[in-house]
Amino acid sequence: MSDGTSPLAFCKMEGAGNDFILINGALFELPEPGTLAERICARRTSVGADGLIVVGPSRRSDADARVRFWNPDGQETSTCGNGTRCAARFAVLEGLAPDRMLIETLGGDIDARVEGDTVNLAFRTVPSLSLDITVTGLEGPQLGHRADIGVPHLVIPVAALPDGPLDPVCQPLRRAPELGPEGANVNLAEVVNRHRIRIRTYERGVEGETLACGSGSLSSAMTLCAAGHVDPPVDVETHSGSVLTVRFRRDTGGVFSNPELEGPTRVVYRAELGDLDSPG
Numbered sequence: 001m002s003d004g005t006s007p008l009a010f011c012k013m014e015g016a017g018n019d020f021i022l023i024n025g026a027l028f029e030l031p032e033p034g035t036l037a038e039r040i041c042a043r044r045t046s047v048g049a050d051g052l053i054v055v056g057p058s059r060r061s062d063a064d065a066r067v068r069f070w071n072p073d074g075q076e077t078s079t080c081g082n083g084t085r086c087a088a089r090f091a092v093l094e095g096l097a098p099d100r101m102l103i104e105t106l107g108g109d110i111d112a113r114v115e116g117d118t119v120n121l122a123f124r125t126v127p128s129l130s131l132d133i134t135v136t137g138l139e140g141p142q143l144g145h146r147a148d149i150g151v152p153h154l155v156i157p158v159a160a161l162p163d164g165p166l167d168p169v170c171q172p173l174r175r176a177p178e179l180g181p182e183g184a185n186v187n188l189a190e191v192v193n194r195h196r197i198r199i200r201t202y203e204r205g206v207e208g209e210t211l212a213c214g215s216g217s218l219s220s221a222m223t224l225c226a227a228g229h230v231d232p233p234v235d236v237e238t239h240s241g242s243v244l245t246v247r248f249r250r251d252t253g254g255v256f257s258n259p260e261l262e263g264p265t266r267v268v269y270r271a272e273l274g275d276l277d278s279p280g
Contacts, residue, residue, distance in 0.1 A: 025056025071205025081214015
């Protein structure tokens with residue numbers, strides 16, 4: 001248990017460029033994980049990461065692990081694609097779960113398969129897709145697609161991804177009134193061919209671009225399929241250059257099911273964080 005003064009052991013991991021701080025919830029109880037996330041996810045002044053993840057045993061008899069996620073702004077989020085992939089591998093490394101496991105998250109149950117550094121997720125959540133919605137951006141109305149697989153995403157198809165910063169375009173869209181009070185993550189998506197796309201993602205909670213986004217990859221691939229531009233499986237090239245593979249089923253009625261996300265994970269380092277009560 002962490003009492004604020006005892007060293008807190010953690011593992012820094014990354015999945016396709018998304019980096020996370022992972023903590024074994026069976027060994028450490030965090031009284032204020034949101035506050036901790038704000039402090040240790042800060043780049044340049046602390047460890048730095050796209051999120052804090054606590055992995056522990058599930059309280060349910062039918063699940064192997066329970067995973068919770070906090071954004072750098074201290075807000076808990078229901079699920080995270082690449083974060084769950086890292087969590088699954090971390091659970092195996094920590095002896096918390098076998099290499100075939102069922103993970104419990106606030107956004108729904110996820111089956112995970114760990115094979116070396118590659119992790120495949122099969123989501124039990126039924127995705128929600130809405131095509132051709134109009135949202136209000138800085139330059140006026142913008143047409144896009146909305147998807148939710150535990151986390152809301154806005155997908156904007158583009159002929160070619162921009163080279164410059166995403167903030168000027170995506171920051172207003174992330175908080176577009178049509179997306180509700182919590183807004184959504186924003187993905188710019190370029191179709192390369194029927195089985196490959198490229199995306200860049202601006203994530204809420206991070207309030208900036210991340211090098212990859214698992215749920216954004218799923219959302220972009222499925223909405224572009226629904227719009228008639230791609231077919232599964234879809235390779236998604238992220239801003240880091242890593243490729244995530246998205247698989248799903250689409251029945252004759254156009255209903256999507258059985259979404260899967262697969263890609264690499266990597267342990268960056270392990271360390272201890274001490275003196276958690278000190279300022280800064």
